[in-house]
Amino acid sequence: MAPTTIQDLAPEIVANIVSHAGNIQDLKNIRLASKKMNSHAVRELFRETxxxxTEDAISHWNAVAGSAxxxxxxxxxxIHTVQDITDDDCYAExxxxxxxxxxxxxxxxSLAKFPNLDSLLVAFSVQCLGLGSDDDCLEVLETAEIRVQRLQLIFNAIKARQDAGNSKIHKLTIMNLQNQPIPEFTESDVFRDVMGQLDELHIQMVQDCKRSLGTCVLPWLFPIAASLKELSLYSRTDNWGPFPGYLDPSAISFPQLEKLSLGYYTIAYDDQLDWVLSIKSLKxxxxxxxxxxxxxxxAKENMEEWxxxxxxxDLLNADPEExxxxxxxxQRWSSLFEALAAGLPNLQAFAFDYPRRHYRFGAEERESREYGVEIRHSMLSTIFAERYVVFDNGILPTHWPEADEKGVIYWPDEVPNxxxxxxxxxxxxxxxxxxVCRSRN
Known part of the structure; x- marks a missing residue:
C-alpha cells in the first residue's frame, strides 16, 4: 500500500492545512506541488483583497476585480485610506x-465586483486633529473632514454592492477611528442600512490631545445593538471610559451579544461595569x-469643562489656591472578578492580560508590548502590574502613568503599591x- 500523502487527505483537511501557511511565499511554493494543491493555495492567496x-495597490486590486x-x-x-498607515509623523506632508x-x-x-465578501477592514492614519482645530503646527495625514469623506465613500460602496444582490458584509473592523462625533454621517440612511447588516463590529479609536474617547462610539452602536453578536471597543494608546468623556451605554441593550472585547477600558466608578453585567448572553x-x-x-477648569x-x-486635598x-x-479587581463570575451566567471564557513579548536586538534583549483589536482572541488571563493606574492632569506626555513591572507608579506624593x-x-x-468559566464548557 502506497504511503499516505497530504494530497490523499480529505479536501477540507487539506484546505485547513494550507490556510496555516506562514506567508505569501509559502503559498506560492505550495502552488507548485500539484494541481490539487494549487487550487487550495490560490483560494488562500485571494481570500483577502x-x-x-498607491498606483501598485490600485493596479493589483483592479486586476483581481477584473477576473471573475x-x-x-x-x-x-x-482598505487603507492613506499610503502608509504606520506613518505617525505629525509634521508629515x-x-x-x-x-x-x-x-x-x-x-x-468597485466593491460590488467582489460578490462573496463578508468581512471588511478599514484603516485610517494614526494622527488626527479635531474639526476646526487651531493648531497650525501640525500637518496630519488626514483631516477630520477627509476622514468623513473616506467613510462616506466606503459606506456608499458597501451599500451599492448590497443593492446589487451580492453577499452582505457581516463583519466590520475600523482601525484608528477618530473620536469625533460625525452626525452628518452616523445619522444618514446609508450608515443605517450598512450597519443594520452587521453581526460583528470592531473599533479601535484614536484621539487628538484636546478630545476624549468613548462618547463618539455610541452612534455606531445604536443601530445594531439588538442583532450584534460580537463587539470590540479599543483605544489605540489611551485609557478611556470614565473621563474626560464618560461612556454610558446603559440605554443600549445587547440581547444577542456573545463576545465582547475591551481595550484600555478604565474603571473609575462602581457602576461602570453594569452595562457589561447586563449582557446575560455573553459567552x-x-x-x-x-x-x-x-x-x-x-485641573479645576477641566473638572468644570468635562x-x-x-x-x-474620596477627596484627598482641596486647596483653593492650587x-x-x-x-x-x-475599587479592586478582586471585587470586579467576583461580580463577573456571579453576574454573567453564560460566560465560558475570560481573558485579562497586558501581553509582553521579549525579543533580541543585537546583544540586548528588549521588550515589545503587543496590543490591538486584531489580536484580541490571542489573550491569556494573567495578573499584570499595570492593572492599577493613576491619572495626573499635570504631567505629560501622558496623563495616565502606568506602573512598572514591580507595581511602582509615579505620583507627586507617596502612593501605595x-x-x-x-x-x-x-x-x-x-x-x-x-x-467558573471552565465549569460551563
Whole structure:
C-alpha cells in the first residue's frame, strides 16, 4: 500500500492545512506541488483583497476585480485610506496625486465586483486633529473632514454592492477611528442600512490631545445593538471610559451579544461595569489592558469643562489656591472578578492580560508590548502590574502613568503599591472566575 500523502487527505483537511501557511511565499511554493494543491493555495492567496491610494495597490486590486474567478474567492477586503498607515509623523506632508486619488476612489467604489465578501477592514492614519482645530503646527495625514469623506465613500460602496444582490458584509473592523462625533454621517440612511447588516463590529479609536474617547462610539452602536453578536471597543494608546468623556451605554441593550472585547477600558466608578453585567448572553469577555484608576488629579477648569462626577471618590486635598484637586478611588479587581463570575451566567471564557513579548536586538534583549483589536482572541488571563493606574492632569506626555513591572507608579506624593497590596486577593478571584468559566464548557 502506497504511503499516505497530504494530497490523499480529505479536501477540507487539506484546505485547513494550507490556510496555516506562514506567508505569501509559502503559498506560492505550495502552488507548485500539484494541481490539487494549487487550487487550495490560490483560494488562500485571494481570500483577502487589499487597496490603498498607491498606483501598485490600485493596479493589483483592479486586476483581481477584473477576473471573475479570482474576485469570487475574496471573502475579506482591507482598505487603507492613506499610503502608509504606520506613518505617525505629525509634521508629515501627504499629498496624493489627483490621478491616484481618482483611481483609488474608483477602486473602492468597485466593491460590488467582489460578490462573496463578508468581512471588511478599514484603516485610517494614526494622527488626527479635531474639526476646526487651531493648531497650525501640525500637518496630519488626514483631516477630520477627509476622514468623513473616506467613510462616506466606503459606506456608499458597501451599500451599492448590497443593492446589487451580492453577499452582505457581516463583519466590520475600523482601525484608528477618530473620536469625533460625525452626525452628518452616523445619522444618514446609508450608515443605517450598512450597519443594520452587521453581526460583528470592531473599533479601535484614536484621539487628538484636546478630545476624549468613548462618547463618539455610541452612534455606531445604536443601530445594531439588538442583532450584534460580537463587539470590540479599543483605544489605540489611551485609557478611556470614565473621563474626560464618560461612556454610558446603559440605554443600549445587547440581547444577542456573545463576545465582547475591551481595550484600555478604565474603571473609575462602581457602576461602570453594569452595562457589561447586563449582557446575560455573553459567552466570552476580553479585557485587554483594562485598568482601575486609584488616584486622580484633575485641573479645576477641566473638572468644570468635562463635567466630571466625583461619586465613589474620596477627596484627598482641596486647596483653593492650587490648580487641581486630588481624589482616591478604592475599587479592586478582586471585587470586579467576583461580580463577573456571579453576574454573567453564560460566560465560558475570560481573558485579562497586558501581553509582553521579549525579543533580541543585537546583544540586548528588549521588550515589545503587543496590543490591538486584531489580536484580541490571542489573550491569556494573567495578573499584570499595570492593572492599577493613576491619572495626573499635570504631567505629560501622558496623563495616565502606568506602573512598572514591580507595581511602582509615579505620583507627586507617596502612593501605595496597589499591585503588591492586592496581588493575592486579585489572583484568587481571577482563578475562581476562570474556574467558573471552565465549569460551563
Amino acid at each position: 487589499f487597496v490603498r491610494p 474567478p479570482l474576485a469570487q474567492l475574496a471573502r475579506r477586503a482591507v 501627504h499629498d496624493i496625486e489627483e490621478e491616484v486619488e481618482e483611481g483609488y476612489q474608483a477602486a473602492v467604489s 466570552k469577555l476580553v479585557m485587554h489592558r483594562c485598568m482601575i484608576v486609584r488616584r486622580i488629579r484633575i 463635567k466630571t462626577s466625583t461619586r465613589d471618590w 490648580w487641581c484637586d486630588a481624589w482616591a478611588y478604592h 496597589f499591585h503588591n497590596d492586592h496581588l493575592e486577593e486579585d489572583q484568587k478571584a481571577l482563578d475562581k472566575l476562570l474556574e
